[in-house]
Amino acid sequence: MASDDRPVAFVDSSAIVALVDQDDAAHSAAADAYYELCSSNYRLFTTDHVVVETYDLLLNGVGPVVATSWLRNHRLPIYCTDETDLAAAQAILTGRPADSPVSFTDALSLAVMERLGVADAFAVDPAFLNALS
């Protein structure tokens, strides 16, 4: 639905954690992917719920100083979800088979991507990527 020709990708918390934590096994690949997205003129964004999820992951995985530093220093645009997005996420969750659950945050990300007509995502979490496909 975007009228701008530049591509858009949604950013998942897994990609951010991989970028931030230089000890993570996915760090180098995530950094390479990020620079590739930048050089390809991608516009990136995430949601308010992914910010919450990312902060919690970093808080527990890397510690409060880094989690706070990430909050302070990133410049990623944040889409604020609304009632329509929450209802769509709920529909995604209740419509899925019980043996292939996704988290509420992931369902909300999928709902927002669909609402905005965004097909590309920057993520390394296999559960999120599977839900996307």
Place this chain on the structure above:
Amino acid sequence: MTAVNIPGLLTVADAATELSRSTEQVRRYLREGRLRGRRFGGQWFIEEDALTAFREALNDQSSYLDKLRSAGQIQALDGVIGIGHGGGSNIAEGKDSYRRSSWWRR
């Protein structure tokens, strides 16, 4: 908009054209209750007013993307690359696995 036999109601194909989405996507919106419609003889029909409201909501959100600048321009994540040392995680194994292993690493 193309009205069908019943005044004020549109077919799924009409709605798909109006929304620039596939007919399957429109059916999903209907099934999920995000777009209000009625079923007659097993076929979905959409009220014009409901479609207008739904399209306006989509357009409102779509304008969000138009405001975005390129990640390279705004250096969206440049300033946070490699700022942490988590002690050897692998987020590519999944967020759940990452959460479970966090306690042991720290």
